[in-house]
Amino acid sequence: MILLRYIILAPIAALLLNLLFGRFWSKTTTAFLACGAVFVSFAAAANNCVYMIRKLAVPEMQTIFDPVFSWISVGRVQVPVDLVFDPLSCVMCLIITGVGFLIHVYSVGYMSHDPGFRRFFIYLNLFIAFMLILVLADNLALLFVGWEGVGLCSYLLIGFWHTDMKNASAGKKAFVVNRVGDLGFLLGMLLILAVFGTLSVTDLRELISTAASAMTPASTAVATTICLLLFVGATGKSAQIPLYVWLPDAMAGPTPVSALIHAATMVTAGVYMIARLHFLYALSPVASAVVAAIGAATALFAAVIGLAQNDIKKVLAYSTISQLGYMFLAVGVGAYTFGIFHLTTHAFFKALLFLGSGSVIHAMSGEQDMQRMGGLRRYMPVTYWTFLVGTLAIAGIWPLSGFFSKDEILLSARLASTPVLSGAALFAIGLCAAFLTAFYMGRLFTLTFFGNSRASEETKHHIHESPWTMGGPLILLAVLAAGAGFGLRQFENFLSPIFGHPEEAPHEIKLAIMAVSLLAGITGLALSLYVYLRRPDIPRKISTSASLLCDCIANKFYIDELYEKTVVRLVYIAGIVSHAFDKHVVDRAVNWTGGGLRFGGFMLSFFQSGNVGTYAVWFLIGVLALLHAMGGVHPPPAP
Template identity: 50%
Template sequence: MLEYVWLIPLFPLIGVLINGLFGKKIKNEAVIGGIATLAVVGSFVVACGILFQLISMPGEERHFEKTIFTWIQSGTFKADIGFLVDPLSAVMLMVVTGVGSLIHLYSIGYMHGEEGFYRYFTYLNLFTFSMLLLVSGNNLLLMFVGWEGVGLCSYLLIGYYFHKKSAGDAGKKAFVMNRVGDFGFLLGLFTMWWFLGHNYNVWTINFRELASHADLIPAGGVATAIGLFFFLGATGKSAQIPLYTWLPDAMEGPTPVSALIHAATMVTAGVYMIGRMNFVYIKSPTALLVVACVGGATALFAATIGTAQNDIKRVLAYSTVSQLGYMFLAMGVGAFTAGIFHLMTHAFFKACLFLGSGSVIHAMHHALHHVHSDADPQDMRNMGGLRKKMPITFLTFLIATIAIAGIPGFAGFFSKDEILWQAFSNPLHGEVNIVLWAFGAVAALLTAFYMFRLVFMTFFGETKLSEKAYHHLHESPAVITIPLICLAILSVLGGYIGMPKLLGEVLGGMPNYFEHWLEPVFAYSNNYMAHSLPGAHGEHSPALEWGLMGVSVLIACCGIAFAYALYIVSPTIPEKFTSAFPALHRAVYKKWYVDEIYDFCFVNPCKALGGFLWKGFDVVVVDGIVNGVAGIVKGFSGILRYSQTGYVHNYAYGMVLGTVVIVAVYVFR
């Protein structure tokens, strides 16, 4: 089955060609959506076969490369169109194709009746193809092709409703900010390629070849430069400080697009890239510290903003930014397995949450349309009491919310708790560990609060709709609820493959399957850390780990209780708080004015410079020179044209006058 890895990205590409070329003529939504969905399902089936074959192989042999053809060759340098299958890429392939299949199926029902239905599924398949190319490519250049592909598709899908100015602006914002990050990715690629080639004649960008030459990369300066360059690319693609502001604006796209971007594809690319390049990052504690600090700060900063948002999708958007911060926090403390584990569990519950929000918006839009109301169907202040009308959506949404809050027994608990433990106990950053853990712990408290605030405002309490509108609320069709049920089940069960050692011992010695699975990929980093870092062999007390685990659970419960008290027991308190602290509430609601600061510092000066270069330099200088030359020529031509009158006696007079002048010159010189 490994030989057929090339089929995984090929199937969505075929879907792109069919719907892109013939979708407008097909017109039948079921056929268009079916083709796109079956393409991704086909990729998922192949990915499952590859996964099972890898499982049957010994751990040290779980890798396979399939070269399709040589893409670029110059001297000893060669870049192939080829695919790498190993435990890390297998996880990513399963997440992208599995969750992506459910999102495609969901989209058939959600996008029913939309103009440009075929265009939407063409873009969605192209997005999936690009992400699959990114995670399965066997070299950095092929990864970059997929990296740019998902950037293009994000622009197309975020701006899907291009007739709306806000959607067009959001698409352009995502495109531009990602280009800033991509510049860093290229700098990292060129730096590593040149350093290894110039100093050791190792001209390669193949992942396995780079890993085999990891010892050639010296600890410190070079590894730091390469790591920070690549991380700049990750901050753009995975929406970390300072390049995160495009992701909340991506809500302008259709809700299934938000689920695909936020859960299974684009924003996880930066986390995957750092995991793939772990042998570089482990050589630079400085680069790892930057990654950890940015990740922890992003997790906390985005969580504060999520507490004051009223748009249901925007709350989830800032939740995504915050959860991505957790993943980078894990990567920055050398817990690469924990970061990838949270990437996987987050894909389950965040996709469920976004698709659940889409189900709510779908029902709200239908109800408000029937009463001709112009109320915003995404504003949670217009909702309330929806659990009675939408029981499946409510139950699946509640399960995913419990998971993201980190309650024991659900997927999010296992991965988030592992990150918090590693942030506290890692041997890399010394006393800074306390700060990193505190960032993650406070972010966990805020996450539990704002997510249950969302649940209580949306599904509990008295409805804010009119009686007639509330009567028209209904549960979504099966094509929407079936993906929700599947993702809710994964939000519960998905964490048990990564059972922490302490809990595994309590349950009869259950091993951490996920850690063992990824061990061959991160073997170099684990060995390097064990032999090169002071304190790496230190053992922490099980009582300490149990204690921190209990603290994390208590933090989550406090956040839930706080939300319950404010939005169920005493729902008037939030209004009183905002009245008492209007400036604070306005600052959080306005996202700490980051967009305004960026506009003042970067956007408006760039616009002013562009306006000057247009009206000042281009119009005055460039056009002035061109038009001035033309004016001079025209002036001389206007004078000279009088010498061509068409009258013979004028020409005779000119000849006589010329003769006189010539004679005079020779006579009187």
Template identity: 45%
Template structure:
């Protein structure tokens, strides 16, 4: 199966080409959706085959490269169109194709009746193709092609409803902010390439070769610069401070797009990139500290904003930003396996949550349409009592919410608790670890609060719809509910492959299968840390204690949400009226967008207007138009010479001859 790895990105690309070129003529939604979903399912089946073959090999042999052809060659440097198969890439391929297939299937029902149905699936397949290139490419340049591809597709999909100005603006915002991060990625790539080539004559960007030559990367300013440049790229692609503001605005796209971006594709790219290049990051304590601090700050900051949002998708968007912060916190403390593990479990429950919100919006839109109401179908203040009408959506959404809150037994608990423990006990940042753990624990409590706030406002209590609209509410069709059920099951049981050691011992010696699976990928980082005498805290009692504290914090967040939105539903309004400034600040996302507009966007617009009206119009156009005016004036004088009368020309000739004769006589 290894030799067929090229089929994994090729199948969605073929689906994209067919729907892009022929979709308008096909017209049949079932055929268009079947081509798109079927192509991703085919990729998923190949990925499954590769996974099983990889599992059959010993750990040290789980690395395979498939070169399709040589792309660039100059001297000893060579960049291939080639694919890398190892436990990390296999995990990402399974996530992208598996979750991606469920989202494609869901989209067939959700996008029914859309005018640009074929265009949507063309973009969606192209998005999947780009992400598969990113996670399976065997070199940095091919990764960057996929990196740019998902950026382009995000622009197309976020701005899918291009007739809406807000959607177009959101697409442009995502595109521009990602270009800032991409500049950092390229700087890191060029610096790393030059450093290894100039100093050690190793001209390569191949991941396997870079890992083999990792000992040549001497800790210092250059390695730190490389890491920070790559991390700048990650902050753009994975929506971390300061380049996170594009992601909440991405909600302007169709809901399945949000699920694909947030759960399985684009925003996980930065986490994957750092995990793939762990052998470089482990050599820069400074870069690791920056990654950890940015991740912890983002997790907490975004969580605070999520507590006051009323748009159901926007709450989930800030939740994604916060959860990505957890992943980067794990990367920054050297817990690469924990970060990838949370990436996987987050894909399960966040895809379920977004698709569940789409099911709610789909039903609300239908109900409000029958009433001819202009109420916002995404505003939770217009909902309430939906569990009676949408039982499958409610149950699956609740299970995914419990998972993201970190309740024991659910997928999110295992991965989030591991990150918090590693943040506290890692050997890299000493006293800063306590701050990192504190930020992560507070973010966990806020996550539990705002997610259950969402559940209570949407599904519980008295409906805020009219009787007529509420009567027309109904459960979504099977093409929407089946993916929800599959993802809910994964949200419950998907974390059991990574049971922590202390918990596994209580459960009869259950091993941490996920850690064992990824061990060969992160072996260099593990050995490097141990070789340099770095030892973290290994107190079983402390780990149990912190686990208990994190569970209590999550339960406290759930209890607070219940108290405010079920037991005493009038209290939130009293709180906001008592502290209006605080509520406005959180509701308006701490005015970060306004600050960016003031500090960057408006000055850039002013500079652009100056260059247009001041330099281009006055200077450039002035010079061009001035030359034209001089030529036109001179020509206007000369045109009187050409009168068209022969006697005038004769007079002129006589005058000229007389003048010449006079010059020769009187000189």
């Protein structure tokens, strides 16, 4: 067993070394340090994981606890920095460090010609450290530190090429939208502190397990409020309706960043947080139902938008939003294990898809528009085959991992009954989204790899397969994305100390849903292949005959414009008003105070005549005043 703090300290040490001494050594050393540190973290986490699996039979040994130091101690509020390693954080740690390591290695190749090489790896290591703090924290306050920290890194990395105004403003947008969510999270956290008097998840769990039997309507309402506030934070971080708008813009960052932060790890923090506090959500059916409904709606909505995007990374971004919707659907209907399982498989295949798209973009000299690609199958076999695995996995084709996780989520949704949407409705929405997912992924794949190249001659001349630092991670991720589905039963067992064993569904329903979801995936893929390979005139016809709808989808339902006109405008007006207030009231008050004192000083300076006699008079007046203030002169006492 390795102390948990070292898992976090490894990337911090690497980033400090690179930050302080990086300019003295080569890019190779920088890359080696950065990747090595993440690998060390991965090894430590894996070692702890093995240790925990061995002790799984002993209930008390299922968590590793590392109290680092006491951070805040005010009255009865205690906020210690405690790290906890249980099956849930173990899974998250392995994903973060494992996928993170592969993406680090990939980045060495991807960023090799970038002047900001060292800065990039410093940011990446910082991100890994904050993400590990987030998942290892036992305390919500510490979790919040990680939560904000990854937000900061996200901001820094989206705006990595900040000399381009577009990238800088995309980073700013992500930051500001996340602030809205974070306000909700903070309020929820404070409410927890006010109600329970502690922020420690372990303590909360014990408190609630003893108090759960004595729930009143009022306490249910409080629980619902807390859960909904925390969910606002999750919608911000995990890009759900209504705060999803930042994620598509976040694609302005380098592609490895999109893969690591905006697909595999950071955006899943919301799902992780709800899973971590599942006992709290169990108290409030309403809040859980809202989570499920928002998740389902986001899954469908983002998939629809994804249909009409031409930027390869934008399609993947909407796909990520949609898949995150699936995860929220799962945790909303109480299928926490499957939510986390989908998180895991999604981390594999979405990281794979992003890295594959990065490889494509790298080969196409920075071109991101799918309309100008095509026919890349012949030029880049490694990227082609791994991308194929990723596409089949996300489309939910047996036996790849996406099939298992998506199928289990759809099953859980079908069996659930929530106060907001019935299980059948959730299932229908999920199935539609699954079909659309398969369709837009098929479209992306066809446009990119099949047909004839539509690129310019010069770009075509440069097309090449990526170096091994990029190909290696792709192959490894493809293996994981393909095979991870078979670990479902073991995964369930591993997480059962936290979430318990899910109920076994009737065999017929299980089979039926498997068949339906597989069918949806296959038809979606087949249809897109047929349309974009054999009948490219169909999309054009649709777009002319239903131009209004198509415009609407292509412009993302004008949600950005709507926000621009309402929320942003309002905030802007408030800003103008407060600026005016600051300028005309606050500033004026300050200036007048200063001016008054200055004028008073100027007037008082006339007393300083330089004349000794005048000074003597003032001096005497002072003496007199003092004398009277002290009660005057008293007669001498008798001897």
